[in-house]
Amino acid sequence: MIGRLKGELVHKQAPNLLIDVNGVGYELEAPLSTFFTLPDRGKPVTLFTHLAIREDAHVLYGFATESERALFRSLLKVSGIGAKMALAILSGMSAEEFSRCVESEDLASLVRLPGIGRKTAERLIVEMRDRLAKLGGLAPAGSQLLRDQAAGHGSATSDAVAALVALGYKPQEASRMVKTVAEDEMDSETLIRAALQNAVQR
DSSP: OOOEEEEEEEEEETTEEEEEETTEEEEEEOOHHHHTTOOOTTSEEEEEEEEEEOSSOEEEEEESSHHHHHHHHHHHTSTTOOHHHHHHHHHHSOHHHHHHHHHTTOHHHHTTSTTOOHHHHHHHHHHHHHHHHHHOOOOOSOOOOOOOTTOOHHHHHHHHHHHHHHTTOOHHHHHHHHHHHOOTTOOHHHHHHHHHHHHHHO
């Protein structure tokens, strides 16, 4: 089991990452809560990881904090929740926000996440309540947004839409979400964060 990686961040395009560890490139998928805390390309980075072994692939997931990884692993134990949906949950709201939704039985906020219907939201509340208590305090990975200043607005928009589609939103919906919040000189990470925040607050 690969539990942690420390190396150079070679590539990042949400939700995909490539980390060079002593000459070996590891491909990972990460929630946007982690993605927003990453350094620039070429900088050192350390991520906690979870390795999922499937019949057709071995997929490595990366997280900025152990609490994020713990929540991800707990979500995988919920009936009907796979890795893609767990990533979407962690990308759509912080661990603290998810915990509040479960504790307050806030179905409305949960069903705004991609792929989460009412029945799934109800199951999350029932099955995660005790698990969250066992996990203890959940803190978000961090609020600082480290931006890639090299991206132009056009490519930032398409990158943001692609990232939302990768998280489970339909292309038309992802495009609408980005268009709603897009402003001049916004990079892709800012667009993604603004689009997700706007979607959750609707």
